[in-house]
Amino acid sequence: MASPYIERILKARVYDVAIESPLDAAPRLSRRIGNEVMLKREDLQPVFSFKLRGAYNKIANLSQAAANRGVICASAGNHAQGVALAAKRRGIQSVIVMPVTTPQIKVQAVIDLGGEAVLHGDDYDAAYEHALALARERELVFVHPFDDPDVIAGQGTIAVEVLRQTGGAIDAIFVPVGGGGLIAGIAVYAKYLYPRVKIIGVEPADAAAMHESLRQGKRVTLERVGMFADGVAVRRVGEETFQLVRQHVDEIVLVDTDETCAAIQDIFEDTRSIAEPAGALAVAGIKKYAARAGWRGKRIVALTSGANMNFDRLRHVAERADLGAQREALLAVEIPERPGSFLAFCQALGARSVTEFNYRYESAHAAQIFVGFALSQGRAEKDSVIGALRGAGYAVEDMSENEVAKLHARYMVGGHARGIEHELLFRFEFPERPGALVRFLQAIGTRWNISLFHYRNHGSDYGRVLAGIQVPPAEREDFVLHLGELHYEYADETHNPAYRMFLGA
Numbered sequence: 001m002a003s004p005y006i007e008r009i010l011k012a013r014v015y016d017v018a019i020e021s022p023l024d025a026a027p028r029l030s031r032r033i034g035n036e037v038m039l040k041r042e043d044l045q046p047v048f049s050f051k052l053r054g055a056y057n058k059i060a061n062l063s064q065a066a067a068n069r070g071v072i073c074a075s076a077g078n079h080a081q082g083v084a085l086a087a088k089r090r091g092i093q094s095v096i097v098m099p100v101t102t103p104q105i106k107v108q109a110v111i112d113l114g115g116e117a118v119l120h121g122d123d124y125d126a127a128y129e130h131a132l133a134l135a136r137e138r139e140l141v142f143v144h145p146f147d148d149p150d151v152i153a154g155q156g157t158i159a160v161e162v163l164r165q166t167g168g169a170i171d172a173i174f175v176p177v178g179g180g181g182l183i184a185g186i187a188v189y190a191k192y193l194y195p196r197v198k199i200i201g202v203e204p205a206d207a208a209a210m211h212e213s214l215r216q217g218k219r220v221t222l223e224r225v226g227m228f229a230d231g232v233a234v235r236r237v238g239e240e241t242f243q244l245v246r247q248h249v250d251e252i253v254l255v256d257t258d259e260t261c262a263a264i265q266d267i268f269e270d271t272r273s274i275a276e277p278a279g280a281l282a283v284a285g286i287k288k289y290a291a292r293a294g295w296r297g298k299r300i301v302a303l304t305s306g307a308n309m310n311f312d313r314l315r316h317v318a319e320r321a322d323l324g325a326q327r328e329a330l331l332a333v334e335i336p337e338r339p340g341s342f343l344a345f346c347q348a349l350g351a352r353s354v355t356e357f358n359y360r361y362e363s364a365h366a367a368q369i370f371v372g373f374a375l376s377q378g379r380a381e382k383d384s385v386i387g388a389l390r391g392a393g394y395a396v397e398d399m400s401e402n403e404v405a406k407l408h409a410r411y412m413v414g415g416h417a418r419g420i421e422h423e424l425l426f427r428f429e430f431p432e433r434p435g436a437l438v439r440f441l442q443a444i445g446t447r448w449n450i451s452l453f454h455y456r457n458h459g460s461d462y463g464r465v466l467a468g469i470q471v472p473p474a475e476r477e478d479f480v481l482h483l484g485e486l487h488y489e490y491a492d493e494t495h496n497p498a499y500r501m502f503l504g505a
Helices: 004-010 027-033 051-060 064-069 078-090 104-112 124-138 149-166 181-193 209-216 239-248 257-271 278-293 311-324 341-349 378-391 403-412 436-444 473-486 497-502
Strands: 023-025 036-041 071-074 094-098 116-119 172-176 198-204 251-255 299-304 328-336 354-360 366-374 395-398 423-431 449-456 462-470 489-492
Touching (some): 004 149, 023 257, 027 257, 036 149, 036 257, 051 149, 071 078, 071 124, 078 094, 078 104, 094 104, 094 124, 104 116, 149 181, 149 299, 172 278, 181 198, 181 239, 198 278, 209 239, 209 251, 278 299, 311 328, 328 403, 341 354, 341 366, 341 436, 378 395, 423 449, 423 473
Parallel strands (some): 036 299, 094 116, 172 198, 172 299, 198 251
Antiparallel strands (some): 023 036, 328 366, 354 449, 423 462, 423 489
């Protein structure tokens, strides 16, 4: 017997506001992982997210009497815009309760769509409770973001499109999971027509409410959730969605922040579009699952669910993407404190592209450096490098998985030096290419001791280095002449107040 959801999905009213989103090939990602990956582009919807499907289906199915009362929801993001647009289309009032911490760009998006934005509370839970109170007080219809049959059915129309666009000739659909409305709607329809097609959910490891609920066999409430993928940052999944997921979903895969950032980059390289973190979860899940299961030659659909990315997050995404894709390693290494030790270490590192180099003089005996370098062969190459460095006598600590190191320590290496004398500070620029850092150190030479060093490869045409160099007063004329012979752009920053306040002796 067919689930009552099949009829609901087939009758769902979404196309007054939604488009049938394209199913785009991802050739670069497909070649890299040895499977055919296709992206279901829900990020191309009018509000840059799938959420308007469920919101509109709910509002379109309200009786005229109920609709005349107006609608209300609690959301800090995509559901808010979906409800506001759906209400505008039907010509009714909408009230959107958002946490006071919501970025202004999202608040303004709701206002631009005709919604009344109410800011309340520091988080979603507080906004949700306030929205329920306002719904009772003002007799508004509450539109739940996921735990509602009409909302679930609206999201299920995505499965109708995917199966029509592929003819059902696919092996799996990967879906981001928050409260469960999206994957519940897709799974019910896809499994009814094609039971062999795997439906695999993807959650952030720090917001795994559905994964944990399935593990325990009941809905659980997480104490806290990570907010990087805020579109799926849900502490408790829906009652209806949990039951549907238990019946129809094959597995939930967990991914971390670095893997999500790498997936954002993967999507960009194939589409030149920027997914929000929640919108890239499915791609991150495909890469992880396919590698674990040894999949080759499979046809897989990833749902790119949204593109409402805060611009200020792009720097963090770019910083972490290479780590998530195992294209960069971070090491803490102890080297001798003597002239030429930097150069000797870089030569021991081999002909690799150094992405970062942080160091500050601490004692006359040994120096701790923080170094990043590019990988072309992933973890095996990193392990090989670490083994070679240890074989050469260096004490090495792998920092690639260390969250404190990645988020904080890499930017805090240093401080005021003790006992340092005759230090000058210079900024240098040199053409950026593999081996450029070694050539720079060779050019500086081993006559003068480097006492401070910071270098970060930002993918630009020129490498930028901040270096402290100990030059006794009697040798400064020779040193300046030497700099002139190097043909590197440089500036003397010895009297820069930032140096004096935070780094100088």
